[in-house]
Each structure stands twice: as structure tokens, then as C-alpha cells.
Amino acid sequence: MIFSLFYLFSANLSLTLGLYTFFKNKKNRTQKIFLLLTIVIFLWAFTYALMNISNTVELATFLHRIGSIFYSFFYAIFLHLIIILSKHENLLNKKRVLSRFCLYLPAFISFILYFIISPVKTYEHFKTPLGWGYINDKTVNMFIFHYFNVYYITYSLFALFLLVRWLKNASYIREKKQATLLILSILSVFILGTATDIIWPIFGSYPLPPIATILLSIPILAIWRAINKFNLLQSSLDISNFYLFRSTKTGIIILNDEMKITEISSGALNLLEESEEKIKEKGIWEFFPYLKENKSMDFSNIRSYAIKSNHEKIPLLLNFMSIKDEFSEKIGYLLLFDDISEITNLQDELEKLNESLGEKINLRTIQLQNEMEKQILQRKKYQTLFDNSQDAVAECNEKGIIVNINESFERLFEYKRDEAIGKHIDDVVNEQENKNEGIEITNKVLENNVITLEGIRITKNKKQIYTLIRGVPIIIDGKAIGGFAIYTDLTKNKEYEDKLKIMAQKDALTDLYNLNQFEEFIENSNFEEKLPIGLIVSDINGLKFINDSFGHDVGDKLLKSYAQILLHCVRKDDLVFRIGGDEFLILITNGNNKLVEEVIKRIENNIVKFNEESKDKTIIINSSSGYSLVFSKEEIRGQLKKADDMMYRNKLLNKSSNKNTILKVLLSALAEKDYITMGHTNRVLEICRKIAEKMNLEKSKKDNLFLLSEVHDIGKIAIPDSILQKPGKLSESEWEIMKSHSEKGYRIAINSEELSNIAELVLKHHERWDGKGYPLGLKGEEIPIECRILSIADSFDAMTSQRPYNIIKNVDQALDEIINCSGKQYDPYIVEIFNQLIIENEIS
Template identity: 30%
Template sequence: MYLFKKSDSTKLALIAIGAIIIIISVLLEFFSFPYVTISGGILTIYSAIWFGVRGGFSISLFSCFIILIYYFVNPDQYILSNVITSFFFYLFLGVIVGLFHDRLKESQKQLIAAQISQRNVEKSLEEERNRFKQYLDIAGVMLLAVDSDGKVTYINQKGCDLLGCNFEDIIGENWFERFFPDVDDKNFINSDKFSELESYVLTYNQQKRLFHFRNTKLTDSEGNIEGILSSAEDITDRRQTENDLKGSEEKFRNLAENIPGVIYLCHYDKSYSMIYLNQDIESLTGYDKSDFLEGKLNLTDLILEKDLDTINKQVTRAIENQKPFYLIYRIKDVLGQIKWLEEKGIGVYKEGKLNHLEGHISDITARKEAEERIRFLSFYDELTGLYNRRFFNEELYRLDTVRQLPLSIILGDVNGLKLINDTFGHFEGDKLLLKAAEAFRESCRKEDVIARFGGDEFIVLLPKTTIEEANNIANRIEDNMKQKQLSHIPPSMSLGVATKDLAHISVHQLIKEAEDKMYEKKLLKSKQVRSDILQSLLKTLREKSYETERHSKRLEVLSVKIGEALNLPLSELQKLSILAKLHDIGKVTIARTILKKKTSLTTEEWKTIKKHPETGYKIALSAPEIAPIAECILYHHERWDGQGYPHGIEGDEIPLLSRIIAIVDSYDVMVSGRCYKKSMPKESAFKEIERCSGRQFDPNLARVFIDIMKEGTKLDTIS
């Protein structure tokens, strides 16, 4: 069934339907609704979006084109003239409607665009206002606007939080009257402190908080002031922290200035340039602290070159690993003296980056010297500088091999050391040991191991040395020892020599053999040695005092006379003879200036004089030949009444021989005289002895002595 017929009514219907379709299409497009058109039996679906792109004119052309195609599809049913007429009609109508529609559409678009643009601007402004308010609210400082009357017109959320109030509570409040009582608002804007100041603000809870303000003036176009815009931050806690830090820094500085050693802060550069140093740097180096801080001098300039490279490597390694560093090095101070330093330091980091170095430096020179001394003493004798026994034993076992045979040992003992120590003290004894060490060094070879083996014993280990060679070396040692000069006694030494030619002989047997030979020689010449020592001591005594040989001889004759009168046995008379010569042997240790002083002795000098009996006692005990008279020497200055010295014993407690020597010694001094006292006649001396009888002297012995002298004992024969 066809929609179009050849009658006029059909034409009119077709035109009407086409017009209605175009009008509906335009209206649907205008109101932007989807629609459906049916023309000539063909279903066509359009959308408002598509028509919005094409426009009304395109719609008309497209509709007419559809009808034309329809007619061409059915040419036998329609009259071509009707088709052409319908096409041009629709084309004309479509153009008219399309033009109208395009203009209407353009106006509509412009109106909608204007409305949309206005809404977008308003929305953007609102968003910007909200965003700006958010920016202000999240600011870390208080932002404040005050008008010309001093009333608050704006404050951000941070300001509300700092003041302890809500936004609505503060808006309209007078800022100066309510919160800023310390500032005069009338003169504030024109003051020098306007742009930036610190002042206290009274918060809502009546707390005074210190704020730091930055202010600017708000003016109109003519320059009139409309208000103030301020940014402020609460610095109360920060200021308190600063004050605390300032106090802590002062405490640290006081501590750093008083702590032993050098406290420093320095840059991590080639010269470790200083940032801070305490005062101890001056006592350590001798240079002014300012020289280091001003860069005129660096600590690296003082460090020994051989130590500096090691220091740089250790510090670099520690910094790379972010660990502390520990250094020991040497410097040369302003006087050129070498000092050992110990440094403990660490890198200080900020935000992961090295900022500076800080640490402590100690002077460990004394410690290092002590360590060196300990190291030295572990192998050397402190006094002589020779090897000690420990080192010798190690060398003995090291050299006890077949390749070192024949292996010889020389063992020596210094004669008279105990006597010197007891008489003159260990200082003089040390001198004797040093002389012995010199004799060994001068006599032995470089390959020989010389050691101090004990108190007064020395030992020499001689590898690849025959007994004949060892004896020659021992003879050189004895000769060199005799040539040494010592003020009190002639130095001498007893030596023993032993050699092993076979590997199976132990080194202990070797030492024992040398020791036996040494003591054998010592025993053979011990009497002569002691005699030489005593003679040397007597000679020394006579040189420094009034104890002449004639005086000793006179005392010997007089004391023996008394002993004979008392019928003493020969052994006691022999003791008296020796005692007469050695009773004042202890004076050998007293200074010449005291012994020959012409004026009265001081209290201290008398104390020194009174020590000589004890010294003489020690000397006598050290020599077996005179040991039996040791007590007589000790007590020969005791008095009958107990007022003597050194022990204050009295009467018969005093040995008989000591009482005899006391009388004859006093008598000889009285009749012979001294530089501090004139001599007196014999009769006067007898009277003095009688006067002191029973007090200073034994009364019986005093009477015997006077009787002997009055009976005609002549001293001229022995003078």
C-alpha cells in the first residue's frame, strides 16, 4: 500500500505531513528532546544532539532528499512533476525554517553561554574565597586585620586558637583595649617599632603571652590609613627555650672552660679550622687561643708530619661510617717539645649532612712516658740501663744451641756494696753499681749480653767464646773496675767464669759453676777487701775531721793501760786497741763543714753528730773482723747517769770498753784542744774528769785513770 496518490488531496496531505515533520523536528531540536519521524513509510531516528550539530538548514535539505529518493524508488506510481514540486516546496520551507531556527538557536546559545559564564565566575569566586580562607586558616601564624578605629575585621583560625576564642567572639572587638593593653594605639602606627615588634598579648583566659608582630598599613587611593594588617606568632615558649639554651650554653661553656683538656668544635676541612676552643689549648700548645680561632694557626701545623696522614685516614673512615674517632698523635709545642695527645671526637650531623666535628683532646705525654718506661723496664734494669734478668734468661735459652758453642758466662759481684749502703746510703751504693756497669760495657763485645743479675751481681753471656777468651774479658772487667774513682772506697769486683763446650751441659749448671768460682774468689780476698775499705774510711775520716792518726794512737795506749790495770784478758785488750782507732768511724758520713765548725753547732747539726755511733755500729757489723766491737762503738757516747746518746742507757748497762774509751777520748780532747776549744793543762783535765765522775764517767774507771796518770804515765814517748 502506497502513501502517496496522484490526486490533489494526496498532494496536499503529503505537503502537510512534510511540513509537520519539519516543524516537529525543529521544535524537538530546539527543546533538545529525542524524537522519531516517519515520512513516506520510512522510519528515521534522530537525536537532539545530532540536530544541534547540523542546524535547521541541514534538516530541511535532508528531509527533502529523503522524499526525492522515495519517489525515485517508485517512479511508476508517482508523477515526477509532483515529486519535483514537493521537493522544492520542502526545500523552500526548510530554508525558511532553518534560517529562523539558526538565528533563534544562536541567540539561545549566546544567552545560555552568558548565564553559564556568570554562574561559573560566581562559582570560581566562591571557590577562590573558600580556598583563600583555607590558606589563611592553615597558616602557622596569626593573621589579623584591624580598621582605623582599632576594631578587628578579620582573624584567621590560628589567631583564634592562640587567643583562645571563636571567630564570632573577636570580630568587632577593639584590639588594643581588649588584647593589647601595653601598646598605645594612637601613637602605635607612627612609632618606630610599628613594622616589627615584640609585645605581650592578653588572651581570653587572662594569660600574658609574648608575640612577635609584623605590621603593615592599609591605605586608600589617597593614602589615608584605613587599618592595619598584622601577622604574629606566639614566641613565649621559644623565648623560654632560648633563655634555657642560653643558660645551658653558659653552663656548657663554664664546664668546657674548667674541664681538664681541650674541648673543641671545628670544620671538617683540610686544616680542621676551629669554631670553638677552650682555654686549655694555650697551656697545651703554648700558643694563644685566638691564633687558632682566627685562622692564623691550625692544629695540623703542630702535628708531626708522620702522624698527620694516619689522622686524616682515621677521621675520614669514621665520618664515612658515621662513627666516633679515636686518635693518638704527637705535636710540637711553642717551645719545640714533643707532646703526646689523645683525641676523641665525633661528627655532628644536621638533616643528614655533616655540620662540624667536636671532641676532646688530652695531654697523655706523662702516660706515654710511663708506658715507655714500663716497656723499658720489662727488658732493662732501671738503674744501670743494662738488660735485666728476665731478658737475660730469654736470651740464655735462645742462644743455648750447638751453633753458639762454646758458650761462656761471667758472673760478677761488687765488693763492699752493703757497707756503702749501710754507711753512706743507697744513693752512694747506686754510684758504685753504675761504675760497675761502666766497667762491664767498656770490657765486653757488642755481641755479648750484659745484664744485672741481682742486687750487686752482674752476668755476661758470651756466645762462641772459649774459656781463654772469657778469662781475658773477665780480667779486663777487673782492671777497668779498679780504675774507677769513688769518693769513699776503692771499687772492686769478684768474678767467676764458666764455659760449656758440649750441648748436653745445662745452662743452669753453667751458671752454678760460674757462681761457685765467684764466691771462691770473693772469700779468698774478702779480708783484704774489707781491710782496704776500712783503711779508706779511716783515711776519709782523718781528712774531714780532727781524728788524726796521733789521736788514735794516744787513745790506743791509754785505753790499753786502763785495761791492763783492770786485768782484762788479751782478747779484750785487742778489742780496746781496735776500738780506739774505729770508735768514731761513723763520722765518715758527716759533712766536713760540721766536723770542723769553729762556732757552736745548731740543733740540727747536733742531731746529725749524734747519729755517728749508729752509723759506726752498722759499719762494724758489715766487717766480720770488727763486728765484735760494734756495740762498743754504738754506746761510746752514753753517760753514767743515763743522759748520753744514742739510747740513754746508764751505769753498768754501758759496755766496759765503751766506758774506758769515753774517759780517755775526753781527756785527750781536753789536753790536745780543738779549733773550737783551747787545750788545758793535765791537772785541769784531771779535775774536770773528777768533777764529771759519777755523772758522765764511770766513777771507778775515772779514779783508776787518774791514778794511772798521776803515777807518771808519760805520753811524750808516743807523741
């Protein structure tokens, strides 16, 4: 039921986001494709929600087949949307019909394969406490078996590739943020979805409901945010006083960074004598030719003209400036213009009539006053920008002496204004040994050069800061009278970059070099100096078995221990890499066969020593190795495969021995638990033997029963002792943990060559005759006969033996309890057989 709620949540969330985005802009192609994608997810998730609460396997299978329609087309639509979002539309623009046909062809093939030719089968579905689970039928045609996995992985990886390219080529911080968000969300769902819906149904032994449909809510949220955030940044610009903007007589037009009109003041509408809709439809260049000739360039007080719809030209005074966001990136433009028709006409009249000199002086005085006011206003604007800048800014004179600093400078460099003003900029922010370099940069700025570079600067307290340094000269009448030193703190960015470099080189668990670093080593310029190189490929045997039996924490501990053994066995100049989950690679520089074999021998000896000295006797290290020698850079791939093949041959030769060793250790650990003793096992085995003989059970079932009686509780090795040995009643959560030992035992048995034949019996040995058992809720003769016999034998011995959780009963009391539960917990026929054996004193 809980998975159905998750499916419904995913369906409704996806459709809500799709509809919300679509109705914001119905004409936008991105919104249309996003809506189509969310509809597909809605139908897919809704179908799975119905499947998960289905009462019959036939209905669940039918709904699963319907779902195959939607997951067949989902990844093609998803890739289509990513192509548009990541600005790779050129992939679709050339030969449009053909390119879209190629894009959606795999989806139609998937639909034909999995809905028509080879749909999912009823026997591939299993009812679990979580809902209907699914395990692949490995007997179907290999092409059909693997086609969807190849289609899904290829399209997902290509989408990630396009997003990484977008991230790399993005010019704006907001684009990089959106690309990063999409990459992380899609990558996380790709990894989790592949593990749960692709790898698990192929290799897993316990069926799970499909989970990827729920996880898709994550990238849908990310895509929704990318679409809406991007549009938000383009849609409009905030005006601090909207009423003033609408009522001013000055013409004001606000444009986005694509020169599309977003806002128009009433003054602009009056001057152009056109409606707002018409102006936006025609575009800015239709009315202002000067802007078309000077695209995206800031200017002020330019005399030009506007062309009205009747082709009349209006003389104007134009001011055009960029608007930047909090990241100092351009997000739009502001155009201000005033009708100077009257001034122009007056000037023409003055020129024609040659009015008196006094009138000309008065006009010039007015112009000077206006210019002075504009300069004052401009200075205030610059001062506001200076004071409120998030970057640290220092204003210097022509000698590099600081004359002003802003608050950000005080915070970053820990100087007060009166401490910094009057000092040379390079005495304040540079260490003594780097001062000459700083002075050289300062001099270049004062010679009318704009400088941008990254470097380390120091604070008052000698703390080093990694900064982006920009030097901008202050030029008046063509001469530099000073400059601005602008510093952006990049320390955290640099630390993060360094951390990423380390993460790219090292394996997070073992701290060994990873596969990426191995590839880099191959391309290293001094690779030839290290030849010949010995390659040792080593693989830990039984790691999956350890993870299933004891948990991944123990498996991780084993990996770390083995990594330390490898490091201990090689020389200082040798390199050790972790190149897979349980696979390691050792490079023996300037090596030979003898040296390589000595290293392998040291590894084997250290493994023996580790196993002998380990306090936890349930954990042992067992590995297989292979090696080869590399004499040239060109043959390293071939020799690596040769070493890998040798390792696998050794692994296959020792496979049976390795599994026997691990199983023996596991059974030994089980025997050490307080809740079970050899006496208990022997007694249960003897009771099972007598019941089986009385029933004339066939030999194969007898053999399975006897082995089951010994290892049926093997899954309890993974249950905490605090629960196993608790004298009182278990809590609800503790009981759930206790019940999980059947599934844990199943996973251990299915991975053991000796126990795989009885794995199903281990899973079902706690089922009840009335169907109230666990974990599958089987009923009556659906329960294997071996499990029904063991249930009575195990219960009888538990009631008549000392246990932490019960009071010992005598034989008669235990028999009465079993008879009372006949037809409920136990098979009535076997109860009758057991009763006869008690009467005949065969069991006491």
C-alpha cells in the same frame, strides 16, 4: 714520745675515717669491713703507743704481744676488703663458708703462733731514744720465725695483684684512678713496712720501734677516698636549679649508672600517685615497663605508659637520655615524662566523632609548632655541647669543608675561626704526606661510618700532636649531610707512656738494662741467632759496708762507676744488666770461653786502674765474678745459676781479703782526719794499758780494750769535717750529728770480721757513770769495764793535747777535772787507780 704521737695519730685517723664511712651507709658491706679494718688498726696503733711509752721492758713486751693479735688479723681483713673493692667478690661467693675460712685461716695460725705458742720475748726489746725497738730472735724455730713474713708478703702481693687486674680491666677512668691510687699507696707502704718492720728486725743491728703501723694511715686514706669518691659518683646528680626541679609539673626521674633512682620531681610523684620512698624501693622498671625492654638506650618522644600501684596505666610521652661526666663517661640517666591522657582521649574522641578538617589542621599546626620548638631547643642543646666540649670539634659539610669549630679546636690547633672555616679538614690538621690517609678517613665518615682511631695531627705552626680521632656522621633522613671531627689531645699521655716503657727497661740509677729487659731478651724471637751466649754474673763486694760507712750517695756513685767499667769492657752488641742491688749480668753474644775470660780480665784490669786513679782513696771497687756458656734457650736458667754459684764461690774465697782491704782503707781515711793522729792513738793505748795492768784486767778484756782504744772513734769517718774541726761550741743540731758517731761506728764494726767482737764497746764508749751519756743512757756497772777505762784515758789525752775545741791543760789541771767528775762521768774506782798512776809518775 714522738713515735707515740705518731701511733696515736694513726689510730685516731683510721678510726675516724672508719666511723665516718660507716655512718654514711650502715647497711653497706664494704663500709662494715672498712670499719672493722680501721678498728683493728686503731687497737694495734693504740697498743703500740702505750708500748712505746712503757717504763719497763716487761710492760712493753706484754703490750707488744697484745699487738700481735691485731697485726695477725689485719692482713686477712685487709685482703677481704681489697677483694670487694677490686670487684673480685666471686672469690668469696663460691662455697662461701669454706672460702672465708681459707681467707682467715692464716690469720688464726699467726695468732696462735705469736700470741700463744711463741710470743715476743723481753730480751728481744731494746730501749732506744726513739722508744722500744725490736730485733728478731734468730734462734727460734724457722717455721715460726718466717711464717708471719710469708703470710704478710703473700697477702700484700695478692692484694696488689687484684688491684692491678682491676686497673687493667676497668672500663671507667674514675675506676682506673681509684685503682692506681690504691696500688701506689699500698705498694709504698709494703716496701717501707717490709724494710723497717721485717728486714730491719732480721738483719738490722740497731733496734727500731715498729713503723708499719704508722705507715698504714696512707692506704687507709686511699681506701677511704676510693669508697667515698666512688659512692659520690653514684649517689646523686647535680641539678642546676633544684627549686625548679622540685616544683615542675613535668615528671622527672634521675637515675645512677646502675639504673637506681636517686632523685624524683614533685611532678613525677603526683603523676605516679606514690611516695618517693616506695618508688625508690620498687625501682624504675616496676613503673615503666618500656625501660625494661630498652635498657640503657637513649630515646625521645616515645609514647608509652606507666603502671600505678593500683595497676592503672597512665599514657605518657617519654624522653630518656644519658648523663655524662667531665670524662665523657656515663654516670646516670634522665627520664622525662608527661601525662598525655588528655591528648590521647581527645584523639580517640576525634577519631570516633570524625570532627571537622579545620580542627584537625589546628591540632596538626599545634603539633608542628611543638616539634619546631623542640627542634630549636634540641639544636641549642647540641650547640651548647659543641661550644663547651673539652675536645676539639670541627663540623664539616658533605664535602669535608669546615663550617664550624669550637674554642677547644682553636686552642689545640692554633687556628682562629675565620682561618679554619672554608678549608678542607685534612688541609688543616694533616701534613701533606699524610693527607691522602686523612681524606680516606673523612670519606668513610661521610659514608655513614663512625670512626675511632689514634694518630698524629699537626697545628697551624707545624707542631705534632698525638690525638684520639673520632669521626661521627651527621645523618638526616638516612643521608649523611656532613660530619663531626672530634680530637682529644693524648700527647701528654703518649709521652708518659713512652717514659714508662723506658723506665720498665732501664735501671734508674745506672741506666743499664734491668731484670725485666733481661726476661724480654730471653723471649726475643732472634735469641737463637745470638747463641752461644756467655753469661757473666758480677757482684760488688762490700757495698753494704760502704753504704753504712759513707752513706748511700757514695754507694750509688760506686755502682755508677762500676756500671761504666762494665760498659767499657764489652762489645757493642753485648748487653749489660743490673739484676739486683749489687749484682750485674753481662751477655756476651756469639761467645766462647776464651772471649768471656778476656772480658772478665778487662773488667779486673779496669777496676785496678779505677782504684789507682781515683782521687777519693777512701772508695775502692772490689768485685767477684762467675761465668758459664748457653748453647740453647732452654738451658739459660740453669747456666745462669751455674754462673751465680761460681761468683759466690769466688766471693767466699776472697771474703776475708775483701773485708781487710776495705777496713784498711777506712782506718787510713780515719788517720787522715785532722781531729785524730797516730800520736793520740798511741797515747790513749798506753794509758789504757797501764790502767788495765794496775787493775789486773783479764787478758780477753785487755785485748778488747787495746783494740777499742785504736778504733773507738771510727764512726767519726762519717761526720763532716766542718763539725769535727769547728773551733767554737757546737750548735744543738751539730751536737746531735756528732753524737751519732757511736752508732755509725757500731754499724761499721758489726759488719767487720775483725771488729765485730768490740762492736758493742764502740756503741757504748760515750756512756757516763751517772747514766747521762749516749746513745743508750747506761749507768754504773751496766757500762762495760773497757768503756769506763777508755773514757778516762781519752778524756785525759784530749785535755792535755791540742784540739780545735779546747785550751790545753797541764797534767794537774786535767787530773783535777777528772777527779771532780768522779761518780758523775767516770767510774770512781778507776779514777782512784788513775790518780795512783799519776802520783807514781807512771802517766805524765
